[in-house]
Amino acid sequence: xxxxxxxxxxxxxxxxxxxxxxxxxxxxxxxxxxxxxxxxxxxxxxxxxxxxxxxxxxxxxxxxxxxxxxxxxxxxxxxxxxxxxxxxxxxxxxxxxxxxxxxxxxxxxxxxxxxxxxxxxxxxxxxxxxxxxxxxxxxxxxxxxxxxxxxxxxxxxxxxxxxxxxxxxxxxxxxxxxxxxxxxxxxxxxxxxxxxxxxxxxxxxxxxxxxxxxxxxxxxxxxxxxxxxxxxxxxxxxxxxxxxxxxxxxxxxxxxxxxxxxxxxxxxxxxxxxxxxxxxxxx
Amino acid sequence: xxxxxxxxxxxxxxxxxxxxxxxxxxxxxxxxxxxxxxxxxxxxxxxxxxxxxxxxxxxxxxxxxxxxxxxxxxxxxxxxxxxxxxxxxxxxxxxxxxxxxxxxxxxxxxxxxxxxxxxxxxxxxxxxxxxxxxxxxxxxxxxxxxxxxxxxxxxxxxxxxxxxxxxxxxxxxxxxxxxxxxxxxxxxxxxxxxxxxxxxxxxxxxxxxxxxxxxxxxxxxxxxxxxxxxxxxxxxxxxxxxxxxxxxxxxxxxxxxxxxxxxxxxxxxxxxxxxxxxxxxxxxxxxxxxxxxxxxxxxxxxxxxxxxxxxxxxxxxxxxxxxxxxxxxxxxxxxxxxxxxxxxxxxxxxxxxxxxxxxxxxxxxxxxxxxxxxxxxxxxxxxxxxxxxxxxxxxxxxxxxxxxxxxxxxxxxxxxxxxxxxxxxxxxxxxxxxxxxxxxxxxxxxxxxxxxxxxxxxxxxxxxxxxxxxxxxxxxxxxxxxxxxxxxxxxxxxxxxxxxxx
Numbered sequence: 001x002x003x004x005x006x007x008x009x010x011x012x013x014x015x016x017x018x019x020x021x022x023x024x025x026x027x028x029x030x031x032x033x034x035x036x037x038x039x040x041x042x043x044x045x046x047x048x049x050x051x052x053x054x055x056x057x058x059x060x061x062x063x064x065x066x067x068x069x070x071x072x073x074x075x076x077x078x079x080x081x082x083x084x085x086x087x088x089x090x091x092x093x094x095x096x097x098x099x100x101x102x103x104x105x106x107x108x109x110x111x112x113x114x115x116x117x118x119x120x121x122x123x124x125x126x127x128x129x130x131x132x133x134x135x136x137x138x139x140x141x142x143x144x145x146x147x148x149x150x151x152x153x154x155x156x157x158x159x160x161x162x163x164x165x166x167x168x169x170x171x172x173x174x175x176x177x178x179x180x181x182x183x184x185x186x187x188x189x190x191x192x193x194x195x196x197x198x199x200x201x202x203x204x205x206x207x208x209x210x211x212x213x214x215x216x217x218x219x220x221x222x223x224x225x226x227x228x229x230x231x232x233x234x235x236x237x238x239x240x241x242x243x244x245x246x247x248x249x250x251x252x253x254x255x256x257x258x259x260x261x262x263x264x265x266x267x268x269x270x271x272x273x274x275x276x277x278x279x280x281x282x283x
Numbered sequence: 284x285x286x287x288x289x290x291x292x293x294x295x296x297x298x299x300x301x302x303x304x305x306x307x308x309x310x311x312x313x314x315x316x317x318x319x320x321x322x323x324x325x326x327x328x329x330x331x332x333x334x335x336x337x338x339x340x341x342x343x344x345x346x347x348x349x350x351x352x353x354x355x356x357x358x359x360x361x362x363x364x365x366x367x368x369x370x371x372x373x374x375x376x377x378x379x380x381x382x383x384x385x386x387x388x389x390x391x392x393x394x395x396x397x398x399x400x401x402x403x404x405x406x407x408x409x410x411x412x413x414x415x416x417x418x419x420x421x422x423x424x425x426x427x428x429x430x431x432x433x434x435x436x437x438x439x440x441x442x443x444x445x446x447x448x449x450x451x452x453x454x455x456x457x458x459x460x461x462x463x464x465x466x467x468x469x470x471x472x473x474x475x476x477x478x479x480x481x482x483x484x485x486x487x488x489x490x491x492x493x494x495x496x497x498x499x500x501x502x503x504x505x506x507x508x509x510x511x512x513x514x515x516x517x518x519x520x521x522x523x524x525x526x527x528x529x530x531x532x533x534x535x536x537x538x539x540x541x542x543x544x545x546x547x548x549x550x551x552x553x554x555x556x557x558x559x560x561x562x563x564x565x566x567x568x569x570x571x572x573x574x575x576x577x578x579x580x581x582x583x584x585x586x587x588x589x590x591x592x593x594x595x596x597x598x599x600x601x602x603x604x605x606x607x608x609x610x611x612x613x614x615x616x617x618x619x620x621x622x623x624x625x626x627x628x629x630x631x632x633x634x635x636x637x638x639x640x641x642x643x644x645x646x647x648x649x650x651x652x653x654x655x656x657x658x659x660x661x662x663x664x665x666x667x668x669x670x671x672x673x674x675x676x677x678x679x680x681x682x683x684x685x686x687x688x689x690x691x692x693x694x695x696x697x698x699x700x701x702x703x704x705x706x707x708x709x710x711x712x713x714x715x716x717x718x719x720x721x722x723x724x725x726x727x728x729x730x731x732x733x734x735x736x737x738x739x740x741x742x743x744x745x746x747x748x749x750x751x752x753x754x755x756x757x758x759x760x761x762x763x764x765x766x767x768x769x770x771x772x773x774x775x776x777x778x779x780x781x782x783x784x785x
Contacts, residue, residue: 010671011632011659197647198640205637209626215585215617216638216691217606 052175059179060241066190067231071132073194075207076124078228079136081235083143084116085254088239090147093157093249102164109243110236116143117232121225128221148251156250159243169244179241186234199223287346288313288476289334289365289445294343296329303329304340307502309495311445314474316467318481318491318508321520322710323680325497327480331447334478335367336360366438367447374430376423381405383422384437408436412466428459435466439475446470448479452486453708456571457736464489482710484513496520521712528715529743532722536746537561539597540730541613541699543582546591551577552754555591559699559730564721566745567734569774574754575734576618579701583608583615595698609638612698616688616705618734624688625676632658632672635691661690665720682713689720700724701732706740718744738767750774 039046064081092109171177194200205213214220289311296304304326332338336354354360374383381402390397405418414432438446452460496503496519503519542558552574559565567575581588584602602608617623625634635658643650665686706714748760750773758773
């Protein structure tokens with residue numbers, strides 16, 4: 001149904017191999033290969049077996065990266081993830097030490113994480129004028145504070161029943177840890193949802209122009225709440241696999257995750273725009 | 284000495300792929316107010332940038348007071364006494380007015396800023412413009428109109444003899460525009476020459492003695508304002524005759540669609556009642572700040588009303604969020620295209636299907652192919668000037684952006700369409716097209732609420748005019764009985780009475 005002028009507008013996307021090869025994502029692949037070659041060049045210890053041995057800890061941290069990418073795409077941030085990991089790990093370890101079945105421990109870790117994320121989400125969606133950076137900076141202190149009170153200042157808790165954790169820290173063929181496969185599954189889910197669903201598209205809409213998204217009927221606050229909660233759940237998952245590696249938790253668990261890992265790896269992955277504060281919606 | 288203070292001959296400016304200006308000429312007399320008109324993309328802005336030395340023309344000559352000049356950059360133009368004031372002032376919001384005025388040419392003594400002297404000078408300039416604020420005020424706290432005054436003061440502080448005003452009234456209310464007119468009059472008395480760009484005919488008639496028209500990068504002609512009719516001017520600008528700027532179709536008005544009853548929101552509007560019928564265009568007007576936008580935003584679930592009812596086809600509806608209103612078929616085309624209407628960095632297609640992507644999706648997965656087809660059809664149906672649906676919305680002119688907003692609405696289920704200032708910043712050609720679409724929608728039996736401050740638009744398109752003032756409906760006029768005077772009287776009724784009461 002062309003208009004009066006009969007002007008037509010092209011609607012078939014141009015696809016070219018050159019364009020695909022030159023996009024920034026393929027540059028990441030190139031960078032990845034380059035780093036591996038470079039690493040092997042400068043150190044004789046840079047071997048596949050060593051990398052695989054150290055893998056579980058880094059992979060566990062990558063669970064945070066996935067939902068963090070969503071937050072960054074929306075122009076949000078969660079600084080409290082490290083503290084959430086600490087609190088989940090602490091509670092999970094203490095629950096585990098009471099001798100309950102391992103499945104209860106798993107649910108505990110996830111539930112604590114989810115609760116933390118939900119709290120962030122509720123505060124941020126109830127009081128839309130508050131900037132996420134400030135709120136999560138505050139809740140970070142709350143979460144870590146609770147862990148600190150539970151464990152005593154600078155205290156720690158070590159696992160007494162390690163069977164369950166040992167089971168999840170197993171390796172396929174003695175080489176590739178289970179966590180790798182769990183992570184791949186989650187990475188695929190998170191990537192597909194972000195790229196292919198209306199939910200994912202809404203993330204970009206919220207991040208690019210929150211007002212326009214709201215006026216277009218995108219449930220901005222609902223989606224923010226969901227993503228913050230999922231962020232918490234994934235922090236719980238991270239805590240589980242991290243505990244399986246460390247066999248315990250202490251008040252500094254997850255400390256280096258505060259900004260370093262979670263944020264920057266997520267930024268590499270997902271967001272093309274810098275984080276920024278937003279005008280609150282007229283609610 | 285030449286008769287002209289500024290004269291340009293045969294200016295051609297080529298950007299990669301396009302001739303932005305093609306053999307353009309222009310003459311400005313001393314102490315003259317000269318309007319520069321043309322549709323969006325006609326080359327006005329590029330031309331201004333050539334004068335101010337931002338762009339260098341490939342061909343052509345420029346004479347200042349009869350002497351040939353060759354600006355290497357904006358600094359040269361400034362030194363020659365040429366200054367430009369833009370529609371959206373480019374200022375430093377955290378600095379004071381005086382600091383903004385003297386930015387780049389501060390008064391210094393041995394390298395030390397002479398704040399006292401600068402503040403005094405600034406106050407002098409502001410007094411000259413009848414400004415109602417001090418030089419020490421923070422720029423960010425001023426209104427757009429006041430910020431423009433600062434820009435003009437800045438131009439005067441550089442001893443500019445030629446001031447260029449780029450769409451100065453686009454962001455102003457009628458009152459503020461009137462004030463700007465007075466400033467321009469004053470500048471003219473002081474023999475400052477002024478070039479100004481505007482889409483508003485009102486500005487031109489009020490101020491200019493001569494008008495130059497550009498179209499498609501070419502010089503069309505220069506006319507005496509007194510000697511040219513509106514129709515001829517439009518023809519010069521658009522290149523074709525627009526027989527009827529307001530193609531209001533005769534429509535059989537149907538049943539009542541939307542009724543707003545006693546709607547109130549504390550601090551914004553109070554006890555607002557009016558209704559829209561099928562096929563009817565209701566013009567909602569009043570001065571800026573009368574609460575028009577606020578009322579419809581509550582109807583559409585963007586804000587919440589405290590009291591009152593909204594009825595759709597006789598049934599009370601409870602709209603809590605924008606999605607509710609959309610599902611009911613109440614579609615808002617927001618006033619601010621850049622902030623609330625479109626995602627400027629996104630492609631046109633995605634913008635059009637943003638509210639409806641859920642409709643085409645399967646199990647939450649978007650159907651990109653279907654969306655592309657739908658958005659192509661919608662964009663073509665409103666005649667959007669675009670090459671592909673992947674062009675970013677920011678690449679379009681105001682008029683075409685508005686068409687994208689319309690296309691976005693057309694893709695949704697519609698009963699009542701609310702258009703908030705649909706022709707703000709839109710050139711005359713695109714305006715006519717938007718009115719055409721509006722008329723077509725009415726013909727198809729949709730109810731339309733047209734919010735506008737433009738009197739001709741309200742009078743030309745509305746079946747009924749609802750006038751608001753200070754958050755209240757002050758009157759309702761039928762198409763036959765509405766006149767500019769009656770509307771203005773109602774729009775200012777309240778404030779007048781208040782003044783009398785004091």
